[in-house]
Amino acid sequence: MxxxxxxxxxxxxxxxxxxxxxxxxxxxxxxxxxxxxxxxxxxxxxxxxxxxxxxxxxxxxxxxxxxxxxxxxxxxxxxxxxxxxxxxxxxxxxxxxxxFLFYKELAQTYLRMGVLSANAQGAAGIERVIVQENIEADVYSITNIDWVNSIETGKTPSEICASSGIKESIAFFEKNQVSCIVFGCTHFPYFFDEYQRLSSIKCFNADxxxxxxxxxxxxx
CATH class of the missing domain: 3.40.50.1860 (Rossmann fold)
Incomplete structure (x- = not known):
């Protein structure tokens, strides 16, 4: 193999x-x-x-x-x-x-996309891929390295989603009427289920x- x-x-x-x-x-x-x-x-x-x-x-x-x-x-x-x-x-x-190829596929369907990323490098790269695939797409990004640090130090998904701006990120995406939220950091599937439970907006990760x-x- x-x-x-x-x-x-x-x-x-x-x-x-x-x-x-x-x-x-x-x-x-x-x-x-x-x-x-x-x-x-x-x-x-x-x-x-x-x-x-x-x-x-x-x-x-x-x-x-x-x-x-x-x-x-x-x-x-x-x-x-x-x-x-x-x-x-x-x-x-x-x-x-x-x-990144996954985000190209999403850009063919969703025109208003929220992105959660660890840092600006990740957010900018994802936005570049999406917009180059679909010029009509709008991207609304939030970055927070504290979420990564919380995972690295062993906090539970519920603890992470109860603090560090997670609920505020959901409110931001709802206010801007995004049609989906992309988990643009491979750490973040760790709290994916808990985040989706809190949000009515469809969430995606690339796994x-x-x-x-x-x-x-x-x-x-």
Missing amino acids: KKIAVIAGTKVDTKLGVALLKKHYKNELVSYPISSTPAEQTYFQTMNPALRQEKMDTIIARLIREEKVEIFFIYCNSLSASVDFEELSKKHRVPILTP TYLVESLNELLSR
């Missing part, structure tokens, strides 16, 4: 990505967090673009050479926004899955799409 590398921003979202794949596959997985903390990951995402791209290029080349990885699973939205993975996929001739896309790759 093909070996899959799960790459994400920190150990926590990398672990979440590994857990997602283990529910569906028996393939050997290589876990590779880019940073130790959310703050370090934001620093990486805002560093010189050429250096950032070079670092990811080196990581992917090494995982192919030393670990014999055949598929890369990028389980981080803001990382996907800050690195040109399409270029790296072509250069190394390996499939690299990111959540199902990523698994279906990986199914297609593995069946070839």
